Amino acid sequence: METDWSVLVEFIPELLEGAKTTIYITLVGLIGGLVLGTFAGLMRAYGGHILNAVAFTYVEIIRGTPIVVQVMFLYFALPVLADLRIDPMSAAILAIVVNAGAYIAEIVRGAFLSISKGLTEAGLAIGLPHWKVLVYIVGPLAFRRLIPPLGNQFIVSLKDTSLFIVIGVGELTRTGQEIMAANFRAVEIWTAVAIIYLIMTGTLSLILRSIEKRMSIL
Amino acid sequence: MSIIEFKNTSKHFGPLKVLDGVDLSIEKGEVVVLVGPSGSGKSTLLRCINGLEAITSGDLVVDGLSVTGGKRQLREIRQEAGMVFQQFNLFPQLTALENVAFGPSKVRGLSREKAREAALNLLEKVGLREKAGHYPAELSGGQQQRVAIARALAVKPKVMLFDEPTSALDPELKQEVLNVMRALAEEGMTMVVVTHEMGFAKQVGTRLIFMEHGHIAVDGDPREVIDSPPNDRMKDFLQHV
Ligand SMILES: Nc1ncnc2c1ncn2[C@@H]1O[C@H](COP(=O)(O)OP(=O)(O)O)[C@@H](O)[C@H]1O
Numbered sequence: 001m002e003t004d005w006s007v008l009v010e011f012i013p014e015l016l017e018g019a020k021t022t023i024y025i026t027l028v029g030l031i032g033g034l035v036l037g038t039f040a041g042l043m044r045a046y047g048g049h050i051l052n053a054v055a056f057t058y059v060e061i062i063r064g065t066p067i068v069v070q071v072m073f074l075y076f077a078l079p080v081l082a083d084l085r086i087d088p089m090s091a092a093i094l095a096i097v098v099n100a101g102a103y104i105a106e107i108v109r110g111a112f113l114s115i116s117k118g119l120t121e122a123g124l125a126i127g128l129p130h131w132k133v134l135v136y137i138v139g140p141l142a143f144r145r146l147i148p149p150l151g152n153q154f155i156v157s158l159k160d161t162s163l164f165i166v167i168g169v170g171e172l173t174r175t176g177q178e179i180m181a182a183n184f185r186a187v188e189i190w191t192a193v194a195i196i197y198l199i200m201t202g203t204l205s206l207i208l209r210s211i212e213k214r215m216s217i218l
Numbered sequence: 219m220s221i222i223e224f225k226n227t228s229k230h231f232g233p234l235k236v237l238d239g240v241d242l243s244i245e246k247g248e249v250v251v252l253v254g255p256s257g258s259g260k261s262t263l264l265r266c267i268n269g270l271e272a273i274t275s276g277d278l279v280v281d282g283l284s285v286t287g288g289k290r291q292l293r294e295i296r297q298e299a300g301m302v303f304q305q306f307n308l309f310p311q312l313t314a315l316e317n318v319a320f321g322p323s324k325v326r327g328l329s330r331e332k333a334r335e336a337a338l339n340l341l342e343k344v345g346l347r348e349k350a351g352h353y354p355a356e357l358s359g360g361q362q363q364r365v366a367i368a369r370a371l372a373v374k375p376k377v378m379l380f381d382e383p384t385s386a387l388d389p390e391l392k393q394e395v396l397n398v399m400r401a402l403a404e405e406g407m408t409m410v411v412v413t414h415e416m417g418f419a420k421q422v423g424t425r426l427i428f429m430e431h432g433h434i435a436v437d438g439d440p441r442e443v444i445d446s447p448p449n450d451r452m453k454d455f456l457q458h459v
């Protein structure tokens with residue numbers, strides 16, 4: 001079969017719909033992942049034995065299992081275990097939240113612990129409570145170091161959404177797969193899908209790089 | 219009443235006994251110079267006073283408050299006992315002025331304007347008013363340490379604790395920091411100073427303590443004990459500083 005790029009004109013709108021779903025899952029999932037990851041990371045860095053152990057267990061379970069297994073578990077096993085029906089879209093978002101959250105937790109923990117202990121002591125020594133030291137001194141410094149690894153995780157999570165093909169979420173990869181199954185235009189469709197992913201990850205990279213540039217690393 | 223009182227105070231790090239039943243009273247207005255070999259527990263003794271290290275047994279009372287009295291009380295103690303570190307530890311994302319104003323505004327709850335004004339006065343006092351807008355990275359080590367002294371003073375402490383404040387400085391920068399400390403002592407500030415500067419100890423110190431293996435081996439007048447050390451280990455130590 002000859003390649004015929006003109007067929008794409010017909011399918012681009014559909015693919016863009018899929019890309020929208022990809023962006024939606026990534027965005028909502030990462031917002032949740034950031035919240036969860038920040039809490040878990042701070043628990044790892046500053047929590048007592050129990051909080052630390054809870055966060056550690058969570059992080060290790062997620063890091064030790066593939067994301068496909070995680071989303072399968074959420075979508076197929078959780079309903080059986082907890083009598084909790086969950087639609088594919090929610091399962092996908094939840095999977096990103098839980099998965100990215102674990103990696104972000106390690107990023108947050110690393111960034112906070114990388115800030116010199118002397119600065120914390122200097123803050124404590126003038127009579128600040130520990131939480132204020134974290135909010136006013138360590139936090140802002142850690143934040144600058146957070147951005148590069150966080151950007152990396154955002155891109156990984158965006159690409160991970162393609163794995164939700166296994167539970168039938170109509171994101172970009174699934175959309176490509178469906179079109180392909182109907183017309184067998186493998187070269188054209190997968191090229192287009194790849195380019196759309198590159199545009200999304202490229203944009204993300206650019207945004208992150210400009211934020212990074214605006215903030216000098218201290 | 220003594221402003222600082224160690225009562226049979228011990229501090230262990232696991233099996234390591236770093237302070238071994240220290241008894242020590244420091245009165246208002248004293249300038250206590252603390253010397254001793256590396257690892258003898260000088261920093262630990264200082265850090266117990268403001269609760270950066272928790273004591274293991276005995277008691278330690280600062281301005282009437284025990285360091286074992288809980289978090290809130292510890293914060294009160296820290297406002298009464300300012301600390302200056304060997305490595306300055308200025309907040310790198312804040313200017314000199316903001317570093318100094320930080321305590322008054324975030325701890326004492328002063329308004330922005332008031333805190334700024336107080337900070338400028340303190341920078342003036344350490345001779346750095348014209349550096350107010352500079353970030354720590356733009357200052358020399360000596361200047362950073364003077365800002366750090368101003369930052370500690372900004373919370374209006376009754377005691378100042380110095381842990382080797384000039385050890386990280388090039389020789390030509392030590393003097394500007396020592397001068398600020400001397401001026402502070404002349405104003406009547408109570409000070410506990412860990413240092414190897416024997417000249418400073420003799421001229422400014424009112425009392426000298428030689429520490430060894432976590433306890434106080436010598437406690438006396440700086441000029442007397444430096445000129446005629448009462449024991450061989452101190453004599454030995456003095457020959458090496
Ligand atoms: N956080 C810590 N954990 C374990 N050991 C420590 C800690 N801080 C200090 N030490 C040990 O306590 C001893 C005394 O230390 P320090 O008070 O810093 O002595 P100095 O200031 O006189 O050199 C040293 O042997 C040191 O290794």
Ligand SMILES: [Mg+2]
Pocket residue numbers: 260261262
């Ligand atoms: Mg020391």
